[in-house]
Amino acid sequence: MNDESDLLATIAQGVVHLDVAVVRTSVESAVREGISPFRIVAEGLSQGMRTVGALFRDGELFMPEVLVACDTYYAGLQLVQPLIEKDNGRIAKGKIVLGTIHGDIHTVGKDVAIPVFRAAGFDVVDLGTDVADEAFVEAVRQHQPDIVGLGTYMTSTFMHTNQTVEALERAGLRGQVKVICGGPAVDVRAALKLGADGATDNAWEGVQIMEAWMAEVRE
Numbered sequence: 001m002n003d004e005s006d007l008l009a010t011i012a013q014g015v016v017h018l019d020v021a022v023v024r025t026s027v028e029s030a031v032r033e034g035i036s037p038f039r040i041v042a043e044g045l046s047q048g049m050r051t052v053g054a055l056f057r058d059g060e061l062f063m064p065e066v067l068v069a070c071d072t073y074y075a076g077l078q079l080v081q082p083l084i085e086k087d088n089g090r091i092a093k094g095k096i097v098l099g100t101i102h103g104d105i106h107t108v109g110k111d112v113a114i115p116v117f118r119a120a121g122f123d124v125v126d127l128g129t130d131v132a133d134e135a136f137v138e139a140v141r142q143h144q145p146d147i148v149g150l151g152t153y154m155t156s157t158f159m160h161t162n163q164t165v166e167a168l169e170r171a172g173l174r175g176q177v178k179v180i181c182g183g184p185a186v187d188v189r190a191a192l193k194l195g196a197d198g199a200t201d202n203a204w205e206g207v208q209i210m211e212a213w214m215a216e217v218r219e
């Protein structure tokens with residue numbers, strides 16, 4: 001392993017070991033070494049959360065530890081978030097309203113995805129967590145976005161996608177927006193069946209999908 005991957009592995013291990021001090025110092029070192037904020041989040045912090053998820057699934061970590069892992073994750077994210085958002089201020093590529101779908105209180109994925117989308121040049125309106133279908137409808141009326149982003153972090157809440165889409169349809173707004181689902185439980189084919197236009201479990205891939213949509217609109 002080279003120095004960069006050692007450092008990224010230390011960040012990931014810091015999250016798994018719930019060690020805020022290690023995460024902070026290793027993220028700071030990674031920034032000093034010039035490792036991109038995207039790699040620090042994707043290969044360091046998020047890698048750690050993936051391991052936490054696997055340990056939780058296997059019964060080796062329990063809910064209180066998962067919550068401390070989230071705090072540890074945020075301690076690192078806080079240090080790189082300003083770097084990710086630095087490019088803001090240029091002309092927006094498109095507007096997204098994004099929220100965690102009804103019944104879902106996971107916040108970490110959304111809080112990672114939003115700075116990535118902003119850094120890519122999108123204007124993002126954050127609707128928060130456990131967002132009712134009607135609140136998505138209201139937000140589309142108010143903000144007139146190009147894209148609606150649904151944070152769907154469990155299979156059950158991903159399956160709720162069709163209800164949010166139907167609410168947009170009933171309000172006569174579905175035709176003016178693309179809908180994208182994000183989260184670890186998404187599946188592209190299922191998302192299309194549920195009435196969305198796309199889905200991904202990776203914020204950077206999400207940027208590519210949405211950039212392609214915006215290019216279509218501009219043609």
Ligand code: B12
Nearest residue numbers: 053104105106107108109149154155182183184201203206
């Ligand atoms: C942390 C966590 C929690 C924390 C959440 C704390 C918080 N503040 O967010 C707590 C402990 C509260 C929690 C609760 C629960 N959880 Co939980 N949780 C997790 C865990 C371990 C990590 C999630 C995470 O932070 N990942 C890191 C982020 C960065 O990854 P991400 O979310 O995928 O986001 C990335 C992309 O998806 C993308 N993205 C994110 N959002 C969006 C949005 C858009 C529009 C786009 C385009 C892209 C995008 O960008 C990110 C970067 O690439 C996962 C395990 C896992 N493997 O994901 C389980 C997991 C999601 N939880 C799960 C479950 C079941 C629950 C509970 C029901 C548990 C329970 N029995 O009570 C409750 C549900 C509560 C509720 N009503 O929502 C399951 C879901 C299983 C399923 N397929 O349905 C998982 C997968 C664990 C498992 N294997 O069983 N959880």
